[in-house]
Amino acid sequence: MRFRVLGPVRVSPRTPTAAKPRAVLATLLIQNDKVVSTHTLIDELWGTEPPRTATTTLQVYVSQVRRVLLEGEPDGRQPLITRPPGYLLRVSPDDFDLAVFERLRDSGRAAFARRDYAEASRQLREALSLWTGPALSGIPHGPTLQTSAIRLEELRAEVLEQSISADLRLGRHQELVGELMALTREQPLRESLQGHLMVALYRSGRQSEALEVYRRARRSLVDELGVEPSPALRKLHERILTSDPALAWRPTADPTPRPAQPRDVPVVRLPAPLPDFTGRTTELGHAERFLAGTGPVDSRVLAVSGRPGAGKTAFAARLAHSSGDRFPDARVLLTLRDAGGRALAPEAVITALLRTLEAPHASGAPADVLHARTRGRKMLLILDDAVSEAQVRPVLAALPDATVILTSRHALGALEGVQHLVLDVLGRAEAEALLMNCGGAAMADDPEATAEIARLCGGLPLALRVAAAALAARPHWTAADLARRLADERGRLAALRVGDLDVRGSLLTAYRDVTEDNRHAFRVLGLAPLPDFALWSAAALLATDPAEAERRVEDLVQARLLEAVRRPDRLTPVRYGFHALLRGLALDVLAEESPHHTSPATARLAEAFLTLTRHADARLAPSRDLMPPPATAPPALAPEDIVGPSPLRWFREESPGLLETIRQTHRAGLWHLCTALASAAAGYYEAAALWSDWQESHELALDAARETEDLLAEAVVLRSLADLEWQRHHPNAARDLYRLAWQLFTRAGHRVGAGRCLSGEADVLLGLGRVARAERNYARALSVARTEADPRGEADAERGLALVAQREGRLPEAHSRLTACATAAARAGDERWHAYATRRAATVTESAGVTQPLEVRPGVWLFPES
Template sequence: MRFRVLGPVRVAPRTPTAAKPRAVLATLLIQSDKVVSTHTLIDELWGTEPPRTATTTLQVYVSQVRRVLLEGEPDGRQPLITRPPGYLLRVAPDDLDLTVFERLRETGRAAYARRDYAEASRRLREALALWTGPALSGIPHGPTLQTSAIRLDELRAEVLEQGIAAELRLGRHQELVGELMALTREQPLRESLQGHLMVALYRSGRQSEALAVYRRARRSLVDELGVEPSPALRKLQERILTSDPSLTWRPAAPDTPSRTPAPTVPQDAPAVRLPSPLPDFTGRTAELGLGERFLAGTGPVDSRVLAVSGRPGAGKTAFAARLAQAAGDRFPDARVLLTLRDSGGRALSAEAVMAGLLRVLEVPPGPEAAEDLLHARTRGRKMLFVLDDAVSEAQVRPALSVLSDSTVVLTSRHALGALEGVQHLVLDVLNRADAEALLANCGGTAMSEDPASTAEIARLCGGLPLALRVAAAGLVARPHWTPAELARRLADERGRLAALRLGDLDVRGSLLTAYRDVDADNRHAFRVLGLAPLPDFALWSAGALLAADLPEAERRVEELVRARLLEAVRRPDRLTPVRYGFHSLLRGLALEVLAEESPQQAPPATDRLCRAYATLTRHADGLLAPGRDLMPAASAPPAGLDPAAVVGPAPLRWFQEEAPGLLETVRQAHRAGLWRQCAALASAAGGYYEANALWADWQESHELGLDAAREADDSLAEAVLLRSLADLEWQRHHPGAARDLYRLAWQLFTRSGHRVGAGRCLTGEADVLLGLGRVARAERSYARALSVARTEGDPRGEADAVRGLALVAQREGRLREALDRLAVCGAAAGRVGDERWRAYAGRRAAAVSALPEAPLASQPLEVRPGVWLFPDA
């Protein structure tokens, strides 16, 4: 094989001679086929004192590694590619010793689980033969390599121990004695090796030596750690003292038929002991109180099973372990935790769960069915079982039926609602105060001294406990970073998950487990829905992105909600009572896997979303401000989208709910180069922005739309957007800028032969002139605009122009003329169906009727619906 990290780092045909390029290569190899950020590589190379030229120097090292890698590629294809926020090294499975080792390890473990000990021994010894020394040796270690080296050496020890266990079951105890004596001298605190040596000696007829091994092991543990040997090692000593017949080796007999197949016991099932509770466990006061009442039997539901559910990274295991540790007095017979996945993250079968329970309870296999063995072991005893990371009701239902006398805490991402007689508890993300407290508890004094940055880190982590812990640990591991620097790195959504990785603590990996648990159709839906607008989206948005009708879209999003990959929020007071959204880190993951696995899906999905938004926005704008829109449809709407059903009779409410997503979609359209869609969508929202004085959104959307119109060489769209921006400048009391924009828009409308648009620009310019006190010039411009509107049959333009003439008449004291003009304005607004403008005309007429005969010219005027002019301002 070409690459080696299980020992000195090597690459064929030539290894880089300098240490730092080798460290770069090693860091990329242990995370092969994953993006390694430049920040991670810089930390690995220089630690707490990176030079100012770190980024440039890293690029030099990467170039050196690329040259070396290219020498071994027969097709000349470069395996090391740049992929933001760093680099990705593609390695064939058989080219890296670590990949081969892990494959052999899994094969050996599977063979052990099915009791094929000869095959297990062979595969595990083949895995060990790949090692040529301590992992990742011969290079300087930063935080990532150091953590990885420790993890790999621990895996090596685990494989060695399981291989020895298989060989003991094959009767090779005499051959193993010498090897085990050497291993126990090297690692005197590793109790499993001591136990294997005791068994090998006893089976070799050396009982006294086996007991001497126990005494030496106990002395080492007491002297070094101040602890007694584990219950398992103490029990083994007792069995040797009493010459327990079951310790004697016998050749394996054929399986005895029984009502159910003999259970297989996965070797990676956890030990009897519970994991140590986190010393800095923070928050969850209410949830802990509910859990403690459940364990005490005083909860609101008479149940013996508590199902704790929550999204990946919510801290379900830590929560369950804390509950179990605190309940020791209530369960004196046993408190055990069983993980319901194997070491590769795959879910255990229901049969393997039963076998795992037998193992943690140290029940020797026999001819009886697993159900009978477990029932006999637990009947009438006070036991607490934590079944961690369940994937379905079917996986745990057989175990729950057997553990009828025991108390069970289940953890799962799913709610497991089909289980009968279960009390449910959902762990959400931490609230703001608890999230900041967790960062302060785990991140040292730096977090406490910068509360503003701590609050921002908590927000960017979305209150997810795992992300908060990794962020805090990263700051502790890199004392040259400040909380402000960490917050800055986390601010980039597309690089956020890369920043939340430290050694084998990887938020992305935890979230990926949930993603990989769902089927292919739902993984596709998860990826594509990452393009949905923030902060949340309606079902029609999902339908557009997925190119699905509403029933199919609803089925997909509800399945993702159940898998905790999406969130559903019910707001009965909203026009759309149920909306969907991502936790911020899960949205980042969705965009990452979309870019990695199916980037070709993004452009058409974004196009469908933009077309749907444009269709609905134009429809809503037509109800809110009939006749305002001058843009032709950019493209056909997605099939099956019914604007009347989505918007209903409440366009203002629809706009209010969709405004954040609308602006985000304008941004997406611009980023995707969907120029005509971007321009049309921005233009369609102008009426809503004006009516609600949303100046910042108005400006951002229209500037993006204007740029898009120019990219598309669409002079009509450019003119429409320029006129709307002129309205914005006028409302902001920037008359010079407004007049320039009106004139530029007029020129473009005229050049395009669009007389209606040109006439409306004349009205806008007249408003500017009126505000500047140039009443006569304003009147002439209003009159020209009115003539164009009537000639072109534009009732909305007519209502707007005659409204201006009414204002002029009022300013000049011609109150009867002003009233007549306002009547014409109201009639024109009625013809176009704009109730807002018709009401404005009536409101202004009432105000004029109440004026004295000679009104002051400086009196404020409502010049448009909801828009006031203060001449002295």
């Protein structure tokens, strides 16, 4: 055999002497006949910190491997070719020990399944004889080779155990005792080997030694793992204790195997089961009821759908592995795409099924042959990664009796007589459990970081597995280290790649499956505000009308690239959003493919938000905002329909997205939009007491105003920040900001703004007990408001003078001032301030209010110093 990986990596006639070229060869061999990307090879050789010359150095190593491979090719054909995005190695299965091993393993398992134990033992022992040491030894292991070595050693153990099972059934128990004693000393925690040794000793007349094996095995399990033996091993112990007659070996009535008929040979073509499969209890129960024929619908087809990385294939394989008794004729998984990710035609799927089911050559249409091959048989066929209903309809028609599980990113809702099951992301507890199961001690030692990793992966099973593998491949990392790397949304997908496990690549398949119009929509909608967005936001980002925006958004929902959430209690009952990892992908591909769309799309979204926010603010607090209207024409929106009669309700729903849009305008350098949006939102932030949002948005807006040297915008923002400091009971900071804002309003020639700053500073002075100075400021503010015809400023100043009068005991004057405040608020159209002034006027009493809390602005109370 020319190529060997089942032991030290070797190739005849000459093996590369340097370790890294051997590692390149091994990585290509493990992926024989598949393209291995340059990134995967670099990651394998140098990990996460490759040298600057990594690509050039890799090319040198590949050249060395090519020279070695060419020496063994009599016809001069080069088996290693360049195939973007990397390299492809094609070697004959007969020349490759791993391919021969897998062929012997499959034929040995098939012989075992048909109870031809002699043939099974021969084939499996021949497979084991190919091993010359630990798999892939003699070379450094990166993530791909490390994972592959673990998988191959597990396959070796599986084949060894099955060969021992075959030998035990052939009565070779005495010959097995020595081998099993050595194996159990090497692997004391492998219960299946302990059980085989107990059976071999018992059948050899050594019952006491068999019981001693159990005692030692139990002690090892308790001491090392803190667990009792499995129920199967405990049951075997009880049977040996009671000398169960059924445990003794008896030769079969006819030890000569008879030629098996095709239907007697089970065809099993399934990926290896995941040993750490976690969760999905409810979904598995539903699927098992379907397989048992006890589900709510009489159907033979189960369509399992879900986003990329949701674990649909692993879920289906798990079902198949646990259903051998129900489907003795065949259990097969067939992928419905080619190596390039393109959908197979229905005819190609049928032909591939015939080949997989080992159907004899027969004349006639392939669909008819498949129909005849599967008729009356108990078969479970998994058609994995279906693209559309049209792809699978002809296949299902050729499988009238087989039970079929379809997996697809789409719901395949147009198929008739099908049960549907959707796999969503894992819940918090299941996601954390999966990380613990896959990531080992590093995850278990830091449950807080593990919970954060689960959150950042969005509960997506593939991402969780890759995150755990990334940690296992880097023992110098902690779970907290990984969580920090995943916290950066722009770099998260890059961190979720280990060897050939690549979350980004999996998600890209769904992106590439949709039309170019929808790919464009997916990219641009990555700029939509978090955590979700309404349809008007999509229309603004995509520069289209709402009907076209809805069509594209719904297409993306059907492709599992977007999520739709229905909330009947919300003003906008249907809202859209991204899974955390898909939003990262959208931003990635936008930066790569459409970077020039970012700023215009952000501007369109901000202009739409500004139109709606100014409309809602004008309903909530008319004439409060002193920023001039935007110079550009607003987008074609219907604010009355979108905001509706309750501006507070609209603000509550859109506030997170509004703040995110303010951040985006600042990042994009859209300075005027940044200041205008923050100013328009200030009234809601005050009414809802959203101090942190108020602070963040206005700090960004202040920076934007200073970038453009816009005195008026800076003054507006500073006055709003002064209001915030006053409400936070920071009087000195508030007074300084009011004075600075007054100076800027005055320099800008904006007397209305300057007058309102006087009322604000007076509020601070009144709270500090400087009543006379406060009264002078209120009076100056009132004079300015009347001169400038500013009814809102007038209402504010009258309110302040009423507070002074009440504090000084001039109650009739306080009542008169509050009445004047209500009149001015009515002229301004501000129902909230009008109700406040009317309410206060009705409650002015004999008390001067010095020792009682006062409502000094609508919803804002001043508590006296104790």
